[in-house]
Amino acid sequence: xxxxxxxxxxxxxxxxxxxxxxxxxxxxxxxxxxxxxxxxxxxxxxxxxxxxxxxxxxxxxxxxxxxxxxxxxxxxxxxxxxxxxxxxxxxxxxxxxxxxxxxxxxxxxxxxxxxxxxxxxxxxxxxxxxxxxxxxxxxxxxxxxxxxxxxxxxxxxxxxxxxxxxxxxxxxxxxxxxxxxxxxxxxxxxxxxxxxxxxxxxxxxxxxxxxxxxxxxxxxxxxxxxxxxxxxxxxxxxxxxxxxxxxxxxxxxxxxxxxxxxxxxxxxxxxxxxxxxxxxxxxxxxxxxxxxxxxxxxxxxxxxxxxxxxxxxxxxxxxxxxxxxxxxxxxxxxxxxxxxxxxxxxxxxxxxxxxxxxxxxxxxxxxxxxxxxxxxxxxxxxxxxxxxxxxxxxxxxxxxxxxxxxxxxxxxxxxxxxxxxxxxxxxxxxxxxxxxxxxxxxxxxxxxxxxxxxxxxxxxxxxxxxxxxxxxxxxxxxxxxxxxxxxxxxxxxxxxxxxxxxxxxxxxxxxxxxxxxxxxxxxxxxxxxxxxxxxxxxxxxxxxxxxxxxxxxxxxxxxxxxxxxxxxxxxxxxxxxxxxxxxxxxxxxxxxxxxxxxxxxxxxxxxxxxxxxxxxxxxxxxxxxxxxxxxxxxxxxxxxxxxxxx
Amino acid sequence: xxxxxxxxxxxxxxxxxxxxxxxxxxxxxxxxxxxxxxxxxxxxxxxxxxxxxxxxxxxxxxxxxxxxxxxxxxxxxxxxxxxxxxxxxxxxxxxxxxxxxxxx
Amino acid sequence: xxxxxxxxxxxxxxxxxxxxxxxxxxxxxxxxxxxxxxxxxxxxxxxxxxxxxxxxxxxxxxxxxxxxxxxxxxxxxxxxxxxxxxxxxxxxxxxxxxxxxxxxxxxxxxxxxxxxxxxxxxxxxxxxxxxxxxxxxxxxxxxxxxxxxxxxxxxxxxxxxxxxxxxxxx
Numbered sequence: 001x002x003x004x005x006x007x008x009x010x011x012x013x014x015x016x017x018x019x020x021x022x023x024x025x026x027x028x029x030x031x032x033x034x035x036x037x038x039x040x041x042x043x044x045x046x047x048x049x050x051x052x053x054x055x056x057x058x059x060x061x062x063x064x065x066x067x068x069x070x071x072x073x074x075x076x077x078x079x080x081x082x083x084x085x086x087x088x089x090x091x092x093x094x095x096x097x098x099x100x101x102x103x104x105x106x107x108x109x110x111x112x113x114x115x116x117x118x119x120x121x122x123x124x125x126x127x128x129x130x131x132x133x134x135x136x137x138x139x140x141x142x143x144x145x146x147x148x149x150x151x152x153x154x155x156x157x158x159x160x161x162x163x164x165x166x167x168x169x170x171x172x173x174x175x176x177x178x179x180x181x182x183x184x185x186x187x188x189x190x191x192x193x194x195x196x197x198x199x200x201x202x203x204x205x206x207x208x209x210x211x212x213x214x215x216x217x218x219x220x221x222x223x224x225x226x227x228x229x230x231x232x233x234x235x236x237x238x239x240x241x242x243x244x245x246x247x248x249x250x251x252x253x254x255x256x257x258x259x260x261x262x263x264x265x266x267x268x269x270x271x272x273x274x275x276x277x278x279x280x281x282x283x284x285x286x287x288x289x290x291x292x293x294x295x296x297x298x299x300x301x302x303x304x305x306x307x308x309x310x311x312x313x314x315x316x317x318x319x320x321x322x323x324x325x326x327x328x329x330x331x332x333x334x335x336x337x338x339x340x341x342x343x344x345x346x347x348x349x350x351x352x353x354x355x356x357x358x359x360x361x362x363x364x365x366x367x368x369x370x371x372x373x374x375x376x377x378x379x380x381x382x383x384x385x386x387x388x389x390x391x392x393x394x395x396x397x398x399x400x401x402x403x404x405x406x407x408x409x410x411x412x413x414x415x416x417x418x419x420x421x422x423x424x425x426x427x428x429x430x431x432x433x434x435x436x437x438x439x440x441x442x443x444x445x446x447x448x449x450x451x452x453x454x455x456x457x458x459x460x461x462x463x464x465x466x467x468x469x470x471x472x473x474x475x476x477x478x479x480x481x482x483x484x485x486x487x488x489x490x491x492x493x494x495x496x497x498x499x500x501x502x503x504x505x506x507x508x509x510x511x512x513x514x515x516x517x518x519x520x521x522x523x524x525x526x527x528x529x530x531x532x533x534x535x536x537x538x539x540x541x542x543x544x545x546x547x548x549x550x551x552x553x554x555x556x557x558x559x560x561x562x563x564x565x566x567x568x569x570x571x572x573x574x575x576x577x578x579x580x581x582x583x584x585x586x587x588x589x590x591x592x593x594x595x596x597x598x599x600x601x602x603x604x605x606x607x608x609x610x611x612x613x614x615x616x617x618x619x620x621x622x623x624x625x626x627x628x629x630x631x632x633x634x635x636x637x638x639x640x641x642x643x644x645x646x
Numbered sequence: 647x648x649x650x651x652x653x654x655x656x657x658x659x660x661x662x663x664x665x666x667x668x669x670x671x672x673x674x675x676x677x678x679x680x681x682x683x684x685x686x687x688x689x690x691x692x693x694x695x696x697x698x699x700x701x702x703x704x705x706x707x708x709x710x711x712x713x714x715x716x717x718x719x720x721x722x723x724x725x726x727x728x729x730x731x732x733x734x735x736x737x738x739x740x741x742x743x744x745x746x747x748x749x750x
Numbered sequence: 751x752x753x754x755x756x757x758x759x760x761x762x763x764x765x766x767x768x769x770x771x772x773x774x775x776x777x778x779x780x781x782x783x784x785x786x787x788x789x790x791x792x793x794x795x796x797x798x799x800x801x802x803x804x805x806x807x808x809x810x811x812x813x814x815x816x817x818x819x820x821x822x823x824x825x826x827x828x829x830x831x832x833x834x835x836x837x838x839x840x841x842x843x844x845x846x847x848x849x850x851x852x853x854x855x856x857x858x859x860x861x862x863x864x865x866x867x868x869x870x871x872x873x874x875x876x877x878x879x880x881x882x883x884x885x886x887x888x889x890x891x892x893x894x895x896x897x898x899x900x901x902x903x904x905x906x907x908x909x910x911x912x913x914x915x916x917x918x919x920x
Contacts, residue, residue, distance in 0.1 A: 649752060681781055714895065
């Protein structure tokens with residue numbers, strides 16, 4: 001089968017599954033719909049590997065450099081000769097890599113949900129939504145046109161809204177879904193403005209034409225765009241920063257990170273799929289897609305992005321140290337790791353020796369998908385066994401949940417950056433790129449990786465060791481279903497071995513093979529910091545001890561504000577409730593109700609009724625009245641005629 | 647009759663016409679309205695005959711028109727009377743203001 | 751001033767008077783009789799204008815047919831002596847105003863217009879000539895309207911029977 005046809009099937013098969021399950025859902029038995037969904041995504045994953053094989057080993061490399069390959073492109077909405085919204089599929093190193101990640105993790109989540117969501121009464125709709133989400137995300141990464149990516153971006157937002165609010169009878173779930181949607185939608189306003197500015201300046205919406213027009217030196221578009229500046233940044237930088245704002249919303253960067261912890265109200269497989277591996281990396285993908293423009297024509301925007309990423313990484317890591325809900329810990333860990341990817345892109349440049357950051361970021365995206373999805377699915381298994389999310393209800397589960405325990409341990413080692421697991425290679429690549437380009441960010445990165453190791457092992461020890469909960473072995477049980485265990489095992493294999501892929505030879509900013517530097521002396525430092533974090537966690541949480549409580553009491557203010565997520569949510573609530581609602585919302589509502597509705601609508605209705613009431617008396621049904629009007633009219637006309645002609 | 651100017655005949659007919667119109671506007675009984683309509687038709691007949699006699703004595707068109715008007719007036723009156731009788735049977739009144747159900 | 755002009759003016763005065771009485775009187779039966787007298791006066795005008803055929807037609811059809819029909823219907827629908835409530839004064843005033851305006855307007859138009867007679871040899875409006883032209887099918891022949899009018903009369907006949915018929919249930 002040709003690669004082009006396979007890539008089209010990859011995109012449309014989940015859509016077909018969504019339509020099938022949502023339209024005929026009531027007539028299909030739940031188990032059948034689950035199997036249909038899983039089969040569809042498995043086929044998609046296999047085809048994605050097939051297409052990736054074809055691209056990376058057969059036709060993608062032209063002249064020693066990986067080039068883009070447009071599978072199909074057609075003009076969907078044409079404004080004028082220059083500006084049109086095209087729809088298409090493009091194969092590119094990063095899009096092929098994302099195809100593998102998305103379809104593979106999605107297939108694992110589908111398989112896992114067969115057992116996790118068994119017995120739910122909206123089982124079929126769950127699988128329908130999962131297919132819709134997979135379709136939207138796949139469409140996003142193969143988008144040819146900036147606007148096409150925006151449309152799929154919004155589709156992803158909708159699917160995530162549906163999935164987060166899946167348990168819609170719980171008010172907290174509804175609130176979380178609304179919050180996620182509203183925050184990302186608000187960020188997408190920036191994205192849209194950025195798109196409009198970019199299309200206005202470069203007169204095109206196609207990615208590759210855009211890149212070509214804004215990066216070739218001496219292009220007239222660059223001169224026009226960077227000529228004017230506003231507050232010290234050129235217009236192009238502002239446009240790109242606005243586009244990044246949209247990406248920051250989806251990827252939960254500070255200060256738009258507030259939706260991700262609350263989104264844990266959704267089912268755990270959903271968190272694994274959306275909030276670990278796919279949707280939250282959409283922002284990183286967007287920056288990677290537009291990376292040439294960022295690197296060549298707007299490097300100051302890239303600096304700002306790097307600082308935002310670094311700050312968010314540290315911020316989220318500190319908060320994660322204090323949380324007691326295991327899914328919240330994993331959520332903040334996700335925010336922190338995505339921030340790593342963002343600042344890796346931020347410190348990268350263009351050209352030989354400077355663009356390792358790009359490859360490092362994509363590499364981390366790839367490995368993070370594996371171990372974070374694994375962590376979430378493992379957490380799901382723990383929650384399934386213990387029926388609670390809180391750490392205080394867990395402890396000493398390593399004997400009763402052996403497979404979960406081993407895979408969770410492997411994932412924690414990977415995320416802490418311990419060799420030879422996957423996270424070590426990708427994190428080390430990021431840190432070395434940062435070391436070469438921006439030293440303060442490097443130190444922040446090292447510190448954060450230490451904190452990461454600490455809180456991940458705190459989580460690990462609290463769940464699997466340290467028997468302080470009353471739930472004992474007799475009560476909790478490992479799920480003996482293969483549907484939950486197989487994905488864990490497969491993902492664990494990925495988390496262990498994915499680091500050994502020579503990523504640089506496949507994915508890089510300019511398509512050429514990049515060798516990620518591997519300096520033994522250099523990597524010793526961060527690994528030691530990681531081991532230090534693990535040791536501290538063991539000391540505090542490995543056995544029952546009073547030390548954590550004493551430490552938290554001594555830095556009680558810092559602890560409490562970290563526990564309350566630094567009160568960011570409360571600030572937002574204050575601003576919206578007291579400032580926005582009162583100053584803008586209430587007057588607008590008053591105006592709408594009284595002026596627009598009262599005067600214009602009700603007023604026009606009432607005046608029409610009064611006018612018609614006055615006029616309808618003229619149709620009295622009396623013949624002689626009609627005849628009098630008739631004669632009067634004739635006389636007037638005759639008089640006019642006479643006056644005119646005499 | 648040659649000494650009577652045409653205008654005088656026409657003035658006669660217009661007076662009759664507007665008397666008929668006034669009766670049409672003012673009378674309440676449907677039959678008296680019908681009678682006013684007959685006055686109007688007759689005034690028109692006088693007009694036709696006068697024009698034929700004074701202005702176009704070589705033709706007979708005025709005569710024919712008058713003939714037809716009289717014929718059709720007869721047909722119309724018979725139908726109108728039939729309708730009035732029907733109305734009287736239904737509403738038991740032929741006051742013109744009581745037959746006003748075709749209104750708003 | 752020949753006798754015919756004097757007769758004309760007397761006749762026209764009578765016509766106007768009787769016409770006014772038809773319109774103004776409050777008793778229906780008297781209105782019918784005044785109408786009859788008006789129509790006879792108009793027939794007199796026709797005789798003065800040497801259109802004897804039309805005059806005869808007027809008497810036979812109008813007076814002898816239509817006014818008789820009107821009187822029958824008066825008897826059928828009311829007692830004949832019943833008075834009718836008058837209109838409001840506003841209505842009467844407005845209608846009088848309109849009619850007066852119209853009358854003045856048309857009389858003014860008539861007076862200020864010069865009518866030019868065609869001085870050609872007149873044709874005698876005898877029954878023979880009328881009949882020849884009425885049934886002629888050449889140019890200026892009226893046979894087609896004649897036939898149409900006869901169909902119209904048939905339709906009016908059938909129609910008035912149908913409308914005024916008592917339905918079987920009553």
